[in-house]
Amino acid sequence: MQRKGSALSGMSTIAWKEAADHFSSARFHFVMLLVLLTAFGGVYGAIGEIKNTIGQDPFLFLRLLTTSKQPVPSFVAFLGFMLPLVSIALAFDGINGEYGRRTMSRILSQPIYRDALLFGKFVGGMIVLTISLLTLWLLVTGLGILTLGLPPSGEEIARGLCFLVACLAYAGVWLALSLFLSTVFRQAATSALAALALWLVFSIFWGMIAHALTAALAPIDPTDPMTLVNAVEWQTGLARLSPNTLFSETASALLNPQTRSLGLVFINQLEGAIPGAPLPFSQSALLVWPQLSGMVAAMLLIFTAAYVTFQRQEVRA
Amino acid sequence: MSDIVIEARGLTKRYGGTIAVDGLDLNIEAGEVFGLLGPNGSGKTTTILMLLGLTEPSSGTVSVLGHNPLREPLMVKREVGYLPDAIGFYDQLTARENLRYTAKLSGIPAAEREKRIGEALQRVRLAHVADRRVKTFSRGMRQRLGLAELVAKGSRIAILDEPTSGLDPQSTQELLELIASFAGEGMTVLLSSHLLAMVQSVCDRVALFRDGKAGLIGTVPEIAGKVLGGVYVIDVEAEGADAKSAVSGIEGVRGVTPRKGGGIQIDADRDLRGEVAAAIVAAGGRLKGLSMSQSSLDDVYVRYFRTQEMADAA
Ligand SMILES: Nc1ncnc2c1ncn2[C@@H]1O[C@H](COP(=O)(O)OP(=O)(O)OP(=O)(O)O)[C@@H](O)[C@H]1O
Numbered sequence A: 001m002q003r004k005g006s007a008l009s010g011m012s013t014i015a016w017k018e019a020a021d022h023f024s025s026a027r028f029h030f031v032m033l034l035v036l037l038t039a040f041g042g043v044y045g046a047i048g049e050i051k052n053t054i055g056q057d058p059f060l061f062l063r064l065l066t067t068s069k070q071p072v073p074s075f076v077a078f079l080g081f082m083l084p085l086v087s088i089a090l091a092f093d094g095i096n097g098e099y100g101r102r103t104m105s106r107i108l109s110q111p112i113y114r115d116a117l118l119f120g121k122f123v124g125g126m127i128v129l130t131i132s133l134l135t136l137w138l139l140v141t142g143l144g145i146l147t148l149g150l151p152p153s154g155e156e157i158a159r160g161l162c163f164l165v166a167c168l169a170y171a172g173v174w175l176a177l178s179l180f181l182s183t184v185f186r187q188a189a190t191s192a193l194a195a196l197a198l199w200l201v202f203s204i205f206w207g208m209i210a211h212a213l214t215a216a217l218a219p220i221d222p223t224d225p226m227t228l229v230n231a232v233e234w235q236t237g238l239a240r241l242s243p244n245t246l247f248s249e250t251a252s253a254l255l256n257p258q259t260r261s262l263g264l265v266f267i268n269q270l271e272g273a274i275p276g277a278p279l280p281f282s283q284s285a286l287l288v289w290p291q292l293s294g295m296v297a298a299m300l301l302i303f304t305a306a307y308v309t310f311q312r313q314e315v316r317a
Numbered sequence B: 001m002s003d004i005v006i007e008a009r010g011l012t013k014r015y016g017g018t019i020a021v022d023g024l025d026l027n028i029e030a031g032e033v034f035g036l037l038g039p040n041g042s043g044k045t046t047t048i049l050m051l052l053g054l055t056e057p058s059s060g061t062v063s064v065l066g067h068n069p070l071r072e073p074l075m076v077k078r079e080v081g082y083l084p085d086a087i088g089f090y091d092q093l094t095a096r097e098n099l100r101y102t103a104k105l106s107g108i109p110a111a112e113r114e115k116r117i118g119e120a121l122q123r124v125r126l127a128h129v130a131d132r133r134v135k136t137f138s139r140g141m142r143q144r145l146g147l148a149e150l151v152a153k154g155s156r157i158a159i160l161d162e163p164t165s166g167l168d169p170q171s172t173q174e175l176l177e178l179i180a181s182f183a184g185e186g187m188t189v190l191l192s193s194h195l196l197a198m199v200q201s202v203c204d205r206v207a208l209f210r211d212g213k214a215g216l217i218g219t220v221p222e223i224a225g226k227v228l229g230g231v232y233v234i235d236v237e238a239e240g241a242d243a244k245s246a247v248s249g250i251e252g253v254r255g256v257t258p259r260k261g262g263g264i265q266i267d268a269d270r271d272l273r274g275e276v277a278a279a280i281v282a283a284g285g286r287l288k289g290l291s292m293s294q295s296s297l298d299d300v301y302v303r304y305f306r307t308q309e310m311a312d313a314a
């Protein structure tokens, strides 16, 4: 049916209200505090390690983000683990919360489309994520300058900003996912639980699941080396169904310039390559392109699912 | 005053096998207060949702101010204010902030916004708590805040779903006065309720709902006339004569029922107090009491649904 009027009128009002609500909510303060603490833990550990190798490394600043000091994981690993939690905290009651507060029908009786509400909720979450990540990034850079005593190079800044975009895409996938769950389940507690369950599955168990599935789908025949290649390809393929895998691959390619490939490499493909030599930024960016677009595609797909579910819902509260 | 602002033709809503609204025809004129009256589950809320375009009808058509709520929802929602039956606000925001948010959504220009919000809050007597969080508001205050939203929006039509449910008698009275004053300024009001007395006091016309059908539509006296046979109820207390047979011959008497304690109750078309008194005195009786009231919608309601149930059972 043809509808008249802009589908997005009112969207920016909703987005900014959502963002303002998040910034003043105790829930958001709590997760951000958690993120900040873990982030600084990661960076602090890295500083201790780096001090030993200072002066030998052209990408000292990036090491700040990727180096881990046992038992503390690196900043990047922490971010991969914590960002979904931030997104879940932002959106798990996005839609069902409006039903719960009984504000849904009042809002939808204003001259806006439902599209505007859903888009506004998503954009509001993204605004919050962008501001928070940018702040975090600046804080970490400042900390690096203070402790290492030298500014990041131009290339390091470019790689860092590109990483920031990857973080946003990754957080966007989880934002879309928890918004979707909040349209599917009428109880905020249920959608929060479902989102947390998925978070655990993808951040902790997915590796094991991919491994087990590979063993079942592509068994290795010791007499045939091709089955081994086949199995490895299955395993990486399955692992990449998880946004967490895509994120950590993107991070390692962007922040470790030595990374030449994100999959299987045969020895003959390495002919002529200088081991350990860094790739230029443009080549690294090319390398993560599929991962990055994979995350954006997942985000759009999940958001579409949320959209379809929401459009069909009856509004009676 | 006879422009039709809301028109429904054969409006039907099915939920799986159950029919929530069944072939409803409705015409609501500009400036009138129209009541949807019916017991729980009779389809009032469903009807309202279809008028607003929040729920898609299974069949039938709706036109609000000449627009189809499904095809041109923004045109309809711009002119229509809706007060849902269990109204909710953002508790952590103040009354003013809540209104500001919906005012922005409804596209009120920034220059006018604050003034209109202030006036609306004044109007519903919430100006003194305008900057308090809605968390601290009582049910009656929330309900009035909901009305303030309609005022600020400048709605031409107000659709109120059970606006007085859960309010004490005094708040109910205040709310009804507000609604009546809106109507006095030319706003068309459609309200649903199962509280009959309140509907009677503000509504120009009512529709009696039952199982998704509007059984009767008309003014309160018209409906009372149809269901009860009479619009006026006269209570008579007399001694020394057979009052019942004395009055039943009078022209305009629709029915006579004996009451507990000896009196009789007469349903009449018009004010027959003089005739009744004369008839009793003429029959040699002594008149001890005579009072008249307009039949209340409660009587209509109870009687209407009882006869319908008997008809169904038969
Ligand atoms: N989502 C739904 N699925 C199935 N049946 C429904 C649904 N929503 C409402 N109904 C049914 O439709 C009928 C009409 O409901 P509606 O809410 O319109 O009644 P109402 O007159 O507003 O009642 P109340 O006075 O309790 O508010 C009821 O029998 C109800 O059970």
Ligand SMILES: [Mg+2]
Pocket (backbone or CB within 6 Å): B044, B045, B046, B085, B161
């Ligand atoms: Mg109802």
